Each structure stands twice: as C-alpha cells, then as structure tokens.
Amino acid sequence: MATKDNVPCRRRSEKSSKLPFYTNFVFLEGVKFILGFLAFFLAVLLVLPSEAWGYDPLYDPLKEGWALPVVVIPPEKGWDSPEGRSVKSGLTAYEAEVSRARWGIGGYDIVFVEEGREGAIAFLSFVEGREGMKQVEALGRTGPVVLSAFGEDLALQQKDGEVLPYAFALDLPRxxxxxxxxxxxxxxxxxxxxxxxxxxxxxxxxxxxxxxxxxxxxxxxxxxxxxxxxxxxxxxxxxxxxxxxxxxxxxxxxxxxxxxxxxxxxxxxxxxxxxxxxxxxxxxxxxxxxQGWPLKEDPAVRSFATKVFDLTRKSVERPEWALRAYAAASWIGNALKYSLEREDQPGSKDGMRRGMERASPFALGSQVLLPDAATHRPRERKVxxxxxxxxxxxxxxxxxxxxxxxxxxxx
Missing domain, CATH: 3.40.50.2300 (Response regulator)
Structure with a gap:
C-alpha cells in the first residue's frame, strides 16, 4: 500500500517523463518536415528515369556537342500505345548503357529524338508495310542511313538488282x-x-x-x-x-x-x-x-524486361518491341563506333553506311546477329x-x- 509520502514522488516522476506542449509541437512539425522531404526525394528518384528518353530541354547534349541524334519514326499506332511505349523503353535502356560507359561511343553519346533535327546520323523506323517502304525509298537512295526495326515486307533491292545504299532492315526478307x-x-x-x-x-x-x-x-x-x-x-x-x-x-x-x-x-x-x-x-x-516467333518466345525477354523496369520504373507492355528497339539501336551504335575508328567526321552518312555493313555483332534477345554487306540485313536469323x-x-x-x-x- 502506497504511503502518503510516496504519492507526490510518483506524480513528479510522471510529469518529468512528458515533454511540454510547445516542445512536443516543435518535435511533431520536425518529423512532418523530414517525412515530407523523404517523400519528395523518393518521388524524384521514381520520376526521373521515366523522363530520360530523348533529351533534356534545359540541358541539351546535342548543343553541347557530345551527343549525336538518331531520329525515331514511331509505330503506326503512335507513341501513346503499348508498342510506342515499349519502343521508348528499349531505346532508354540502350541510351543509359552508352552514357554509363566511360567514353560512350568514341567519346560520344547517342540521343534518340522524335522529330527531325539537323545533323541526324540515322533514322530508325518502326513502321511496317507499304508506308514503311515509302520511308525506306525516300531515305535509302540518298541518305542518311535508315534502319527498319522490322523489314520482312520491305524491298531493299532496286530494279537494277543493287541494294538501296542507305537502307537496312532487322528482319530477313519474306x-x-x-x-x-x-x-x-x-x-x-x-x-x-x-x-x-x-x-x-x-x-x-x-x-x-x-x-x-x-x-x-x-x-x-x-x-x-x-x-x-x-x-x-x-x-x-x-x-x-x-x-x-x-x-x-x-x-x-x-x-x-x-x-x-x-x-x-x-x-x-x-x-x-x-x-x-x-x-x-x-x-x-x-x-x-x-520469324517473329523466336523473339516473342525468347527466354531473354524476362531478364530484359527486368532491366528496363530498373531503369524506367515501368513494366514493358510489349517486350518483343522493346527488344527490337534495343537491337536496332545497338546496330546503329556499333556502326557509329566503326565509322569513328576510321574517320574524323562523326556520323557522316557514308561512314555510317560502311559501319552498318561491317559493324560488329549485336544481340536480338538471345540471338547474336552479324550484318551482311550484300543484303543490308542480318547475315542469318532464326525462323x-x-x-x-x-x-x-x-x-x-x-x-x-x-x-x-x-x-x-x-x-
């Protein structure tokens, strides 16, 4: 049983364990500020990777002179489609890979842009069929290099039997x-x-x-x-x-x-x-x-989708389109590397043409493809x-x- 003398002692102890009102208020406001700052910081980390495709208008690497542009022609359904978003994911993965390399590609980065800009070293098309053929014919005769990420139904051979000099395709012919x-x-x-x-x-x-x-x-x-x-x-x-x-x-x-x-x-x-x-x-x-089936069912699809998610924080809706985009970008990047090793002018149309014909092998999923100078397509592919x-x-x-x-x- 508590004594009379013990009671006030216990009450003094309880009072000493509590913070005064104003101290408690300041403490809570401080916690709110810290939590708010952490939430903002995490939001920035999540958003920034998804905005990495293309170039930052506030800091343009093209104007700085250490990046070279590749113009990308979107799929028929446009950029705001599963195919368009997947293409962007694949290109983002390649851009990040090049930018993280110590010297990029011969001291340059590659930037993929959505519309024509002066000095484009190549055009990359995701349009199939006759519309895609019109683009290939328009650019394939005079340059710069144009690469179709598909191309089964594209005729790269001219009536005289020669191949269009600046046109290339990722698929085998029909x-x-x-x-x-x-x-x-x-x-x-x-x-x-x-x-x-x-x-x-x-x-x-x-x-x-x-x-x-x-x-x-x-x-x-x-x-x-x-x-x-x-x-x-x-x-x-x-x-x-x-x-x-x-x-x-x-x-x-x-x-x-x-x-x-x-x-x-x-x-x-x-x-x-x-x-x-x-x-x-x-x-x-x-x-x-x-010939599209081996890519669609490729075991490399899952690991590549994970790689893209780590970069963009977004799921890849059409992984085979993202893989095509990455492979096409790799072919262009390897061509640029080849041309820079042999000439001083970065990304000249003739240097890129020779590079596309003789570039080092590149990956399309688990397939390793080698360019063929005679056909302007991969030397062989799985069907x-x-x-x-x-x-x-x-x-x-x-x-x-x-x-x-x-x-x-x-x-």
Missing part, C-alpha cells in the same frame, strides 16, 4: 520464310512426296515460292499453278493421282481454307505460306512459318516452324536461315 518451309519439308519429311499450289500472278507469294523451290530442288515436289481455266478442284484431282503425302498452299486466306478442307478429307499433311494472323484457328494441323494444335500455334522446330538478296519482296 522469301526466307519460304526457304525455311522448304528446308523443313526436305529434312523433316524425308522420303515423302509433296506438291504445292499457287497463283502465278500473286506477287506477294512470289519470293516465298522461290525460297521454297530453291530448298526442295532435290525432292519430288510437283507444282500446280491456278492459271486461267484451271480450277482448284481439277488441280487437286491431279495431285491425288500423284499420290502425294503433303500439300503446300501459297494461296490467299480463302483459297488456303478450301484447300485445307480437301487435304483434311484425304488425310494429307498441310502447309501454308500465309502469315500467322491470316490463318484461321480452325485449320487444325496446319504447319506455318514465322520458327509452327503447327496449329487445338486452335493455337505450337513450336515444331527453329531453323537458322541465311539472308538472300534474290528473296526480297516484289512490289
């Missing part, structure tokens, strides 16, 4: 897909007889057919051309007489579906030269070919052979196919 299909038939179906059906007036399929025929010269492959007066039914009846084991279709989407139905009824192997998006998921068992199973394409095999100028698209 005809190389036909070569891959032919190689798969030759080695994957040895001992079997095949026939293909095509329209001789179809300019789109012409390089595909040439690539296929070049690879299957030693095989027994019969050609059936749907010329005037020859129906698909009569051509297929002739195929049956030859007792073929498989049929390759170089027809359009509707013709391919009709031919597949006839082959299905006769239990024949069926192959198509169409792009994956043009093949109906109902055509079970169809074998097709695609996937796919089979449609239960409405989805699954990988059958991957082939390494060389680039060939004679397999360029025809317009």
């Amino acid at each position: 005809g190389c897909k036909g070569a891959a299909l032919g190689r798969h038939v030759r080695f994957g179906h040895a001992g079997k007889s095949f026939a293909f059906m095509a329209d001789p007036l179809d300019r789109y399929m012409r390089p595909m057919i040439k690539g296929f025929m070049d690879e299957t010269k030693s095989l027994k492959v019969s050609a059936f051309w749907l010329q005037s007066g020859i129906s698909m039914e009569s051509a297929f009846a002739e195929m049956k007489k030859l007792k073929v084991d498989g049929v390759v279709s170089f027809l359009g989407a509707s013709g391919t579906q009709y031919l597949w139905a006839m082959c299905k009824k006769e239990n024949l192997d069926f192959f198509s030269g169409l792009s994956l998006w043009a093949i109906s998921p109902l055509l079970e068992g169809t074998v097709a070919v695609d 996937a052979i796919l089979k449609l199973q239960e409405g989805k394409f699954v990988l059958d095999e991957e082939l390494i196919i060389p680039s060939r100028l004679e397999l360029e698209p025809v317009f």
Whole structure:
C-alpha cells in the first residue's frame, strides 16, 4: 500500500517523463518536415528515369556537342500505345548503357529524338508495310542511313538488282520464310512426296515460292499453278493421282481454307505460306512459318524486361518491341563506333553506311546477329516452324536461315 509520502514522488516522476506542449509541437512539425522531404526525394528518384528518353530541354547534349541524334519514326499506332511505349523503353535502356560507359561511343553519346533535327546520323523506323517502304525509298537512295526495326515486307533491292545504299532492315526478307518451309519439308519429311499450289500472278507469294523451290530442288515436289481455266478442284484431282503425302498452299486466306478442307478429307499433311494472323484457328494441323516467333518466345525477354523496369520504373507492355528497339539501336551504335575508328567526321552518312555493313555483332534477345554487306540485313536469323494444335500455334522446330538478296519482296 502506497504511503502518503510516496504519492507526490510518483506524480513528479510522471510529469518529468512528458515533454511540454510547445516542445512536443516543435518535435511533431520536425518529423512532418523530414517525412515530407523523404517523400519528395523518393518521388524524384521514381520520376526521373521515366523522363530520360530523348533529351533534356534545359540541358541539351546535342548543343553541347557530345551527343549525336538518331531520329525515331514511331509505330503506326503512335507513341501513346503499348508498342510506342515499349519502343521508348528499349531505346532508354540502350541510351543509359552508352552514357554509363566511360567514353560512350568514341567519346560520344547517342540521343534518340522524335522529330527531325539537323545533323541526324540515322533514322530508325518502326513502321511496317507499304508506308514503311515509302520511308525506306525516300531515305535509302540518298541518305542518311535508315534502319527498319522490322523489314520482312520491305524491298531493299532496286530494279537494277543493287541494294538501296542507305537502307537496312532487322528482319530477313519474306522469301526466307519460304526457304525455311522448304528446308523443313526436305529434312523433316524425308522420303515423302509433296506438291504445292499457287497463283502465278500473286506477287506477294512470289519470293516465298522461290525460297521454297530453291530448298526442295532435290525432292519430288510437283507444282500446280491456278492459271486461267484451271480450277482448284481439277488441280487437286491431279495431285491425288500423284499420290502425294503433303500439300503446300501459297494461296490467299480463302483459297488456303478450301484447300485445307480437301487435304483434311484425304488425310494429307498441310502447309501454308500465309502469315500467322491470316490463318484461321480452325485449320487444325496446319504447319506455318514465322520469324517473329523466336523473339516473342525468347527466354531473354524476362531478364530484359527486368532491366528496363530498373531503369524506367515501368513494366514493358510489349517486350518483343522493346527488344527490337534495343537491337536496332545497338546496330546503329556499333556502326557509329566503326565509322569513328576510321574517320574524323562523326556520323557522316557514308561512314555510317560502311559501319552498318561491317559493324560488329549485336544481340536480338538471345540471338547474336552479324550484318551482311550484300543484303543490308542480318547475315542469318532464326525462323520458327509452327503447327496449329487445338486452335493455337505450337513450336515444331527453329531453323537458322541465311539472308538472300534474290528473296526480297516484289512490289
């Protein structure tokens, strides 16, 4: 039981453990200030990396003279799209890699800009199809260097047989897909007889057919051309007489579906030269070919996406686009390094052209690509052979196919 003398002692002890009101107020305000400062500092750290693409208008490295510009032409859907944002992520990763190197590239950094500026050492395009072809033709004849991050459907070969001097592409030409299909038939179906059906007036399929025929010269492959007066039914009846084991279709989407139905009824192997998006998921068992698949399914995608996130604090929505952007930037950077080692003028159009033709190898995901001076494309690339199973394409095999100028698209 507490004594009378002990009570005031306990109360004095309690009072001495408390801060006066004004001291407590100052302490709390100090804590608020410190927490606010830390929050602001962390916000700056998170925001700055995401704004790194392009150049800082308050401090322009181009005007300072230690950076060289590359003009980037965005995808058809624009910069504010999953593809556009992913392209920026890939370019950001390469910019950061160069800027962190002790001497950059021969003492220079590379800056990717969204619009034309004087002194651009190269143009990098992410536009496909005919619109992309217009850009390549406009710049590819006179320079500066223009590189397509795609290019399967771009014709880099001129009518005189020469390649456009300043035009380059990351993809193999379309005809190389036909070569891959032919190689798969030759080695994957040895001992079997095949026939293909095509329209001789179809300019789109012409390089595909040439690539296929070049690879299957030693095989027994019969050609059936749907010329005037020859129906698909009569051509297929002739195929049956030859007792073929498989049929390759170089027809359009509707013709391919009709031919597949006839082959299905006769239990024949069926192959198509169409792009994956043009093949109906109902055509079970169809074998097709695609050079974008090895990149999309590349095991390096995950590690690269993590690398980009560490730099930008943003997830990569289309990793294969970011990988293409990084690979294309690497090719241009290697070309600049080559040219700077051999001339004093940084980024001259002829120096960059020679550099693009003879640059050191660069990475496209887990693939290591070497430029080919004859075709202005990678010397070789992986192409996937796919089979449609239960409405989805699954990988059958991957082939390494060389680039060939004679397999360029025809317009």
